[in-house]
Amino acid sequence: NLAAANGHQVRVWSRQGSQIEAVLKDVQIVLSAISMIGVRDVASQVQSFPLSPETIFVTATKGLDPQTTCTPSQIWQQIFPNHPVVVLSGPNLSKEIQMQLPAATVVASNIPTAAEVVQLVFSSHRFRVYTNPDPLGVELGGTLKNVIAIAAGVCDGLQLGTNAKAALVTRGLTEMVRIGNNWGAKMETFYGLSGLGDLLATCNSPLSRNYQVGYQLAGGKSLTETLANLQGTAEGVNTCRVLMQRAKQQNIAVPITEQVYRLLQGEITPRQALDELMLRDIKPEYNY
Ligand SMILES: NC(=O)c1ccc[n+]([C@@H]2O[C@H](COP(=O)([O-])OP(=O)(O)OC[C@H]3O[C@@H](n4cnc5c(N)ncnc54)[C@H](O)[C@@H]3O)[C@@H](O)[C@H]2O)c1
Ligand SMILES: O=P(O)(O)OC[C@H](O)CO
Structure with a gap:
């Protein structure tokens, strides 16, 4: 909703809904908000489809992999080693954001320009996005x-x-x-x-x-x-x-x-x- 309100074209995928291939076609940003249990599985599915090398992955999952203790962004980075990965995290109770109450968040990446792109995509007068270099x-x-x-x-x-x-x-x-x-x-x-x-x-x-x-x-x-x-x-x-x-x-x-x-x-x-x-x-x- 936040990205769409800023004029971006947004496609949503869930395992109950549309084909993942159609959703991924020509995307600049892939944002994952899968619960921890499904991250590796979904990241592996995404890997089977062609993406531009500039595609940025953003992860909003808050969890740890039980097998490896890896964080979600580490999993995305392992599977997509040549793509920028950005972590989006902050005090963001989704029901409040849905109600358009004011909130702030952080986007963090080892690649500052990728964090800045994501900052611009989501920032608004109701959602203040800060960058951070410590994903x-x-x-x-x-x-x-x-x-x-x-x-x-x-x-x-x-x-x-x-x-x-x-x-x-x-x-x-x-x-x-x-x-x-x-x-x-x-x-x-x-x-x-x-x-x-x-x-x-x-x-x-x-x-x-x-x-x-x-x-x-x-x-x-x-x-x-x-x-x-x-x-x-x-x-x-x-x-x-x-x-x-x-x-x-x-x-x-x-x-x-x-x-x-x-x-x-x-x-x-x-x-x-x-x-x-x-x-x-x-x-x-x-x-x-
Ligand atoms: N709800 C919030 O306020 C909030 C805010 C910030 C971050 N988060 C984080 O975002 C993540 C998701 O939270 P949520 O509230 O949306 O949880 P949720 O349980 O409502 O949704 C999780 C979704 O992941 C999907 N999923 C799980 N395994 C999958 C798989 N293998 N393949 C495809 N889909 C799969 C489920 O079907 C479900 O739709 C969590 O890590 C949470 O900590 C949530
Ligand atoms: O509902 P919870 O406990 O997963 O908390 C949601 C978000 O993490 C709050 O920022």
Whole structure:
């Protein structure tokens, strides 16, 4: 809608709809908003069709590949090594954008001119688009915050109060920065729209599916029941599992992610997760 409102010709593909070949014919930009589970499959399908070498791939998926722990843009870049890939991520609850409420986002790429093209395509008086040279940091911000949003939903579901929520979100950001550092992302990116910005949006909105997962679990629902009633994908559930695997391999301290993981596995109750976090060894605030 945003690109079409700017006068661009837009074609939409879904697996329920039109032929992918017809949609890809002569395109300048391919934007993927497939949920993580389908990214590799769809990128491989796209590979079978001819594209101009200048075609830019934009990815809006917020997740991690369970097999490889790759981010979605890394998958697109592996499959299309000679094409520019741009990450689009920010505090962008889609229902609000659909209602034309004001929002801002980030487009990030190793190829600055590609990010600038995408910035122009989507920018409007209701959608402010910033460029950024750290695609990995931008992508990880949008991905890692989903796990903290599950925890924030639990926090609100248990009615733990504003102090608890502020502590959780702030310590959640510290955890995101620690993981990002290990991964090779820039620390400052996590303090921008795609990190802190998206963390605040997702941890504070019932429109977020990840927040909803935590909220429903705190209310005593099982994960199976919660996911069955959820509209759309809560990527944080899969991301949390992949992250635990990587954190163990790389020896990264991820206390909040670990409690969310155990909760999702059904190993502990939301109250036990809270106690585990509060009763950890006391320590200095900063220890990246
Ligand atoms: N909804 C939002 O507010 C929002 C905002 C920013 C980013 N995102 C991210 O965008 C992605 C999609 O979110 P959504 O809200 O549209 O989720 P959704 O569950 O509503 O839609 C995901 C779509 O992916 C399709 N899909 C999955 N596997 C596929 C495959 N193998 N082949 C073809 N299609 C396949 C599904 O059919 C579905 O239409 C997620 O990674 C999400 O984190 C969502
Ligand atoms: O509904 P969620 O939890 O996937 O959140 C949507 C977006 O990531 C918010 O920016």
